[in-house]
Structure formats: structure tokens, C-alpha cells
Amino acid sequence: MSSNFSIFKIGVGPSSSHTLGPMLAGNLFCKKIVKRLNEVDRIQIILYGSLSLTGKGHLSDKAVIWGLNGLEARNLSAPVQEEANKNALEKGKINLCGEKELKFNYEKDLIFSKDFLPLHENGMQIKAFDVKNEIVEEETYYSVGGGFVLTAQELEKRGKNSNQSTMKLDIELNNAQQALDFCEKNGWDLAELSYNYELQFHTKEEIRSYCLEIWEVMQEVYYNGTHPTEEYLPGKLNLKRRAKGMKERIAMTADPMGMIDFISLYAIAVAEENASGAKVVTAPTNGACAVIPAVMLYLKNHTVGFNDEQAINFLLTAMLIGSLYKKNASISGAEAGCQAEIGSASSMAAAAMATVLGANAFKACNAAEMAMEHHLGLTCDPVAGLVQIPCIERNAFGAIKAISAARMAMTRQSTPKVGLDEVIETMYETGKDMNYKYKETSLGGLATNLKTVC
Ligand code: SF4
Known part of the structure; x- marks a missing residue:
């Protein structure tokens, strides 16, 4: 642990x-x-x-x-x-x-x-x-x-279950059910649980400064992505960077669906920085590094009251959910397909958004579950071995699904049938069954069917 x-x-x-x-x-x-x-x-x-x-x-x-x-x-x-x-x-x-x-x-x-x-x-x-x-x-x-x-x-x-050290802690977090039990017993939401869990390893000041540094770098990456020095991304796809132009065009539109364009912009700007080989925050991977910043930027720019404290709570919740995928399944596209990367990031962001908007642990876990459930089976087939197609746009869809899942979970009146632990297990089994062609080898899917490139 x-x-x-x-x-x-x-x-x-x-x-x-x-x-x-x-x-x-x-x-x-x-x-x-x-x-x-x-x-x-x-x-x-x-x-x-x-x-x-x-x-x-x-x-x-x-x-x-x-x-x-x-x-x-x-x-x-x-x-x-x-x-x-x-x-x-x-x-x-x-x-x-x-x-x-x-x-x-x-x-x-x-x-x-x-x-x-x-x-x-x-x-x-x-x-x-x-x-x-x-x-x-x-x-x-x-x-x-x-x-x-x-x-x-x-x-x-x-092995699969032995990444738990023998060190005995007051708060052990091996699965979502355990997290829910702690929250119920203590009256915590997921951010409070994660904070108390981290206090077993760090001081209050360290937790705060770590989270704020991560949030600052995420915003810096977004800025860099909208102010690129190169017009094209590296590699043989010769892909034109889109974020800068998108930002200029979106600013001029009054389209009521423009919110989705903004979320896409945030994700594409960050994912393009990643594709260019620049500095980013892995969240939980580089291929999926834009989902979480896109949702955070959405909250910061389009909702009321998203401040540093909420950013800290967002990141604490997201890292707790991410750790469950890492412990009990995978966050590697090469091991379990893109569902393990974009799906995990979307699930983390969904729980985190729900939490900072006031959801209790049960609703936040439901948000995380829904975000993953609708990424199940997603393959990893990067064209030309570059983290560009489909990865860049996929971050935008991961962010939009996260927001949708958070909102659905928060307004839900019925009891969900599927639990977060069950969907994590399903994702891992699906990933193990997935043909190796679809696990970051570029030997299948879009990577082989895009005739104009290969
Ligand atoms: S397609 Fe593969 S390389 Fe691209 S984001 Fe998904 S897992 Fe990562």
C-alpha cells in the first residue's frame, strides 16, 4: 500500500x-x-x-x-x-x-x-x-x-494482487467497496477519504503543494497547446495542430452547443502538446493526459466557484479512482487497450467532477462506473505508431463522457445495478481477451486501414 x-x-x-x-x-x-x-x-x-x-x-x-x-x-x-x-x-x-x-x-x-x-x-x-x-x-x-x-x-x-505492502495502515484502499465503507463510516466524500489516506504518507502542506503544482502544470500545458511554435505535429502523418485555430473560431461563435466545443478545445490543446513530445502531466497516462485537464478547465471556466480548493479535491478524488484501476486492472493500452487509458481517465474525471459538485461517495463511484462502462472494449490502434490518431480526439470524447456520467449520476434517483468494482474487473477481463493487434501494436484497426498513410 x-x-x-x-x-x-x-x-x-x-x-x-x-x-x-x-x-x-x-x-x-x-x-x-x-x-x-x-x-x-x-x-x-x-x-x-x-x-x-x-x-x-x-x-x-x-x-x-x-x-x-x-x-x-x-x-x-x-x-x-x-x-x-x-x-x-x-x-x-x-x-x-x-x-x-x-x-x-x-x-x-x-x-x-x-x-x-x-x-x-x-x-x-x-x-x-x-x-x-x-x-x-x-x-x-x-x-x-x-x-x-x-x-x-x-x-x-x-503478481496481480501482491502490490499491497505488508505495512499496516488505518486506511487501506484496495477496491471501491472498501472506499465506500470508509466513507459511510466516517461521513466522508471521496476527496476527504483520499485526503485522509494520503495523510498516512504526506503532510497537509505536501498534499496541497503537490496538487497545486499538478494543476498549474496542466493549465500551462493548455496554454502552450493554444500557443504552439510549430504548425504541424511531428511524424509522418503531417497532422496540422488544431487547438490554436479552434480557440480563435470558438471565441466568435454564439452557438448554444458551444460548450462542447470548449471541452474539445481544452482536450485537443493538451493532447497536441503531448503528441509533440512536450511537457505534460500523465493522468493516468500520457495518451490519456488531456481528459482530466479538459474537465477541470470546463469546471474552472464554465461553472461557478471552481477554485484551488476544488482543484485539490478534484485531483485527490481522481487519483484515488485511478489507483483502483492500477491495482485491480490496468492503465496500460498495451495491456488492456484504450479502455484502460482513456476509459480510466474518464472514470477518474467523472468521479472527481461529481465530488467537487457535491456528490457523496456512492454517487461519485456511480459516475466513475458509468464513464468506464461506456468505454468497455475500446481498442488501442494508434496510426503510424504515433499518439495522434485516434488519441487526440479520443481525449475530447473521454472528457465529454466524464461530464455526462457525472451529471447523470448526480441527478439519478434509481439505484444503479452495476458497481465500480464490477466494471473494473470487466474492463480488465475484456482487455486480456482483446486480440494483441488492438493493444498498442499498430497491427490492426485504424492503424492498418488508413490507406493514405501506411
Ligand atoms: S489509442 Fe492507444 S496510444 Fe492512443 S490514447 Fe488510446 S491507448 Fe493511448
């Missing part, structure tokens, strides 16, 4: 599992090898499964290189990324852990393997060799979604 702060991370686009995760794996390998750098002569990286199949579009190759250069997501900037790319791809060198310059042959030392490793769809290996070509150190990493990385040993040990 641990804090849920890791559900929201400041990272880089376009993908938490395929960009942030591989970068973190590079950082972890640096920590492992840093005391033996004098022995290392060469580094080899092997990307497997989905990381290999969609790795170039998701920048997985470059991300591992950034990580091995000792760069960290929080402090990345475009010029620093560019320099590391140029060194590795053009000048044939890598600055291992930021401390030792090595020769690096991108074609030979970075391998895109067609194989899948046994424990997860997103596997990778990093190996360090000495001058005699003998292994100094090696590790197998799995990027399990949302920017989380585990070694093979850790993943094997974890």
Missing part, C-alpha cells in the same frame, strides 16, 4: 508507457551501473513487443537514450533532448549517466526485436559490456503503464 501521488506525474509526451517508462528504465539502469562506469565500454538496448512495434512513433528509442544520458523527465527541455538525439543518432555517442562518453551505434546498439518478452507487452533489456565484450551489467525492464517501470524480478514477485 502506498501513496497515490504517482497517478499524476510531470513527464514528457507522447506516451507514458512508451516514452516516460523507457526513459525511467534508462535512469534506473544508470543508478545500477553508475559505480562501475569505468568498466563499461558499450551499451546495448533491446526493445520488445509493443515497445518495438510502435517505439519509433512513440519515441521509445530516444527516451531510453535520454534516460541513459542521465536526463530526467522533470527537467527535460527541447534543446537538451535534441542534443542527446543528435549525439546518439548522428555523432555516434552517448554520455552514459551524464558522466562517461561512449561510442554508440544507433543501428547496431539499439535493436527493435519482433519478439515479446513473457511477462508484459512492453519489455526492454539494457546491457553494459566491457572492452572484452563481456557483460558488466544487464537488466530486463517492463514498462507497465502510466510511466511505471518494474524489473522482471519485481513484476514476477508482484
Whole structure:
């Protein structure tokens, strides 16, 4: 059992599992090898499964290189990324852990393997060799979604139910029913429950400043998305960025349905930033990073009284719901399809919106349930391996569904038949049954049928 702060991370686009995760794996390998750098002569990286199949579009190759250069997501900037790319791809060198310059042959030392490793769809290996070509150190990493990385040993040990530590806490949150029971007993809503849960790991000040920083970065990303420096997104789709133009056009319309246009704008602006490889907040993944900010911006700009306190409550609720998906199912498109990414984000946003508008825990869980129920079966088929089509627009639909689910749950008079735990279980089973072609491999769906691109 641990804090849920890791559900929201400041990272880089376009993908938490395929960009942030591989970068973190590079950082972890640096920590492992840093005391033996004098022995290392060469580094080899092997990307497997989905990381290999969609790795170039998701920048997985470059991300591992950034990580091995000792760069960290929080402090990345475009010029620093560019320099590391140029060194590795053009000048044939890598600055291992930021401390030792090595020769690096991108074609030979970075391998895109067609194989899948046994424990997860997103596997990778990093190996360090000495001058005699003998292994100094090696590790197998799995990027399990949302920017989380585990070694093979850790993943094997974890199993599906063993990510609960033996540490005994007053508040244990393993499933939605447990959350509802705590709320009923204490008269809490979900935000209060999450706050009290987090107090077991952080001080009041830390909770507040963490949430406000996340909210500030989300707003900064929206601003950047509506003030882009480039007209087109990177990659072979040659996709024109739409948020800036949308913002100008929406401002001129008096259409009564304009509210939906605003929500789409918020989501598209943030998702385009992610697609460009810029700084975003994973929420709970990069592909789905725009759903939650879009709903928060809707509340801030189009409802009365959405202030910092409400933003904190929103994020606390959302991270609690996100943690239930992470513990009991998946937040990885490569593991369970897009329902695990956009569906989870929509479910988190629905519960959070309902809570800040006054819903009790039961109604908020119903909002979360509905938002996921109507994402079940959603496949992950990113065209050309880029987090652009269908991902960018899909964030807008995820946000609109979240708002709809929150409103439906709040006005509901009847007792819901489906519980949140049941829908989480269903999502995971559906994801496991889903053909691998539809789980972030770009081997099916729109990724293969869009003839004009491929
Ligand atoms: S289709 Fe969904 S899960 Fe797949 S990369 Fe795009 S946003 Fe992520």
C-alpha cells in the first residue's frame, strides 16, 4: 500500500508507457551501473513487443537514450533532448549517466526485436559490456503503464494482487467497496477519504503543494497547446495542430452547443502538446493526459466557484479512482487497450467532477462506473505508431463522457445495478481477451486501414 501521488506525474509526451517508462528504465539502469562506469565500454538496448512495434512513433528509442544520458523527465527541455538525439543518432555517442562518453551505434546498439518478452507487452533489456565484450551489467525492464517501470524480478514477485505492502495502515484502499465503507463510516466524500489516506504518507502542506503544482502544470500545458511554435505535429502523418485555430473560431461563435466545443478545445490543446513530445502531466497516462485537464478547465471556466480548493479535491478524488484501476486492472493500452487509458481517465474525471459538485461517495463511484462502462472494449490502434490518431480526439470524447456520467449520476434517483468494482474487473477481463493487434501494436484497426498513410 502506498501513496497515490504517482497517478499524476510531470513527464514528457507522447506516451507514458512508451516514452516516460523507457526513459525511467534508462535512469534506473544508470543508478545500477553508475559505480562501475569505468568498466563499461558499450551499451546495448533491446526493445520488445509493443515497445518495438510502435517505439519509433512513440519515441521509445530516444527516451531510453535520454534516460541513459542521465536526463530526467522533470527537467527535460527541447534543446537538451535534441542534443542527446543528435549525439546518439548522428555523432555516434552517448554520455552514459551524464558522466562517461561512449561510442554508440544507433543501428547496431539499439535493436527493435519482433519478439515479446513473457511477462508484459512492453519489455526492454539494457546491457553494459566491457572492452572484452563481456557483460558488466544487464537488466530486463517492463514498462507497465502510466510511466511505471518494474524489473522482471519485481513484476514476477508482484503478481496481480501482491502490490499491497505488508505495512499496516488505518486506511487501506484496495477496491471501491472498501472506499465506500470508509466513507459511510466516517461521513466522508471521496476527496476527504483520499485526503485522509494520503495523510498516512504526506503532510497537509505536501498534499496541497503537490496538487497545486499538478494543476498549474496542466493549465500551462493548455496554454502552450493554444500557443504552439510549430504548425504541424511531428511524424509522418503531417497532422496540422488544431487547438490554436479552434480557440480563435470558438471565441466568435454564439452557438448554444458551444460548450462542447470548449471541452474539445481544452482536450485537443493538451493532447497536441503531448503528441509533440512536450511537457505534460500523465493522468493516468500520457495518451490519456488531456481528459482530466479538459474537465477541470470546463469546471474552472464554465461553472461557478471552481477554485484551488476544488482543484485539490478534484485531483485527490481522481487519483484515488485511478489507483483502483492500477491495482485491480490496468492503465496500460498495451495491456488492456484504450479502455484502460482513456476509459480510466474518464472514470477518474467523472468521479472527481461529481465530488467537487457535491456528490457523496456512492454517487461519485456511480459516475466513475458509468464513464468506464461506456468505454468497455475500446481498442488501442494508434496510426503510424504515433499518439495522434485516434488519441487526440479520443481525449475530447473521454472528457465529454466524464461530464455526462457525472451529471447523470448526480441527478439519478434509481439505484444503479452495476458497481465500480464490477466494471473494473470487466474492463480488465475484456482487455486480456482483446486480440494483441488492438493493444498498442499498430497491427490492426485504424492503424492498418488508413490507406493514405501506411
Ligand atoms: S489509442 Fe488510446 S491507448 Fe492507444 S496510444 Fe492512443 S490514447 Fe493511448
